[in-house]
Amino acid sequence: MIDLHTHTTASDGSFSPRDLVHLAKAGGLQAMAITDHDTVAGNLEALEAAMELGFELVPGVEISADSTAGTIHIVGLFIRPDDPDMEAVLTELRVFREERNRKMVARLAELGIHLTPQELVMEAGGDLVGRPHFAALLLKKGHVKTYQEAFDVYLKSGGKAYLDKKRLPSDQAIAMIKDAGGIPILAHPFTMREKAKDGFEARLRELVDQNLQGIEVYYTDHSHADVVFYADLARRYNLLISGGTDFHGAVKPDVQLGRGRGAMNIPYEILEHMKETLS
Ligand code: AMP
Ligand code: ZN
Ligand code: FE
Ligand code: FE
Numbered sequence: 001m002i003d004l005h006t007h008t009t010a011s012d013g014s015f016s017p018r019d020l021v022h023l024a025k026a027g028g029l030q031a032m033a034i035t036d037h038d039t040v041a042g043n044l045e046a047l048e049a050a051m052e053l054g055f056e057l058v059p060g061v062e063i064s065a066d067s068t069a070g071t072i073h074i075v076g077l078f079i080r081p082d083d084p085d086m087e088a089v090l091t092e093l094r095v096f097r098e099e100r101n102r103k104m105v106a107r108l109a110e111l112g113i114h115l116t117p118q119e120l121v122m123e124a125g126g127d128l129v130g131r132p133h134f135a136a137l138l139l140k141k142g143h144v145k146t147y148q149e150a151f152d153v154y155l156k157s158g159g160k161a162y163l164d165k166k167r168l169p170s171d172q173a174i175a176m177i178k179d180a181g182g183i184p185i186l187a188h189p190f191t192m193r194e195k196a197k198d199g200f201e202a203r204l205r206e207l208v209d210q211n212l213q214g215i216e217v218y219y220t221d222h223s224h225a226d227v228v229f230y231a232d233l234a235r236r237y238n239l240l241i242s243g244g245t246d247f248h249g250a251v252k253p254d255v256q257l258g259r260g261r262g263a264m265n266i267p268y269e270i271l272e273h274m275k276e277t278l279s
Pocket of ligand 3: 062
């Protein structure tokens with residue numbers, strides 16, 4: 001059993017990179033990838049812990065990108081975490097995100113809700129602050145009754161304090177991952193399918209033309225029929241099969257590492273195919 005899509009405190013997960021590696025080893029996983037949103041900062045700590053434990057850790061990242069179907073997420077596996085060109089691009093995205101966070105704090109203040117940057121950083125437990133941390137803090141401070149209400153009223157697209165974030169065009173995200181030695185993979189493809197409707201396969205073809213190399217066939221929210229559907233697409237477009245739970249720890253308490261909502265069992269074999277492609 002493996003898990004090739006997880007988040008740590010470096011983005012919006014609740015486990016530190018080191019603790020997540022320990023959890024994976026203890027849970028009997030054979031390998032895991034850390035794929036934090038728009039940052040590779042967790043990988044070095046995780047690689048160190050993996051080395052100590054004799055655990056196979058795949059360095060990764062998850063990039064939000066713009067496609068003709070709207071926002072998609074592209075996971076990059078086997079990236080070089082210290083690649084300077086990738087770091088320069090990720091830094092630019094982070095600077096923009098910090099600016100966005102400042103503006104969201106200001107909008108909330110206009111609505112009589114006062115969050116401080118320090119509180120947000122504390123909530124994030126790492127240096128990447130995102131909307132989930134705003135939601136958690138709004139809940140803690142009693143401004144909303146549920147985490148979801150924070151999104152519905154303030155944080156979702158069109159919400160009272162919502163601001164869009166900067167995203168890379170999909171071809172640039174794919175090129176950045178490839179240039180850093182990684183395999184670009186379409187994450188949770190059902191989200192693109194929902195947006196693109198009948199145009200899904202044409203949109204996927206555009207990504208393949210941009211050098212997309214893999215697709216998440218196994219994913220927490222995929223039914224058995226979904227797995228069959230995406231495995232067929234992978235075969236027809238010669239894409240590598242990937243899979244993961246999108247584990248976030250306490251942020252998504254119903255999703256378990258490696259197991260998703262209970263029955264997932266992602267085969268190690270798909271990782272072997274990736275390694276063959278890279279060698
Ligand atoms: P950000 O990168 O700051 O824009 O935050 C994106 C994250 O917010 C996503 O990964 C989701 O976890 C969460 N999110 C986005 N939209 C919603 C929503 N409508 N309801 C709940 N969570 C959401
Ligand atoms: Zn996340
Ligand atoms: Fe995602
Ligand atoms: Fe994710």
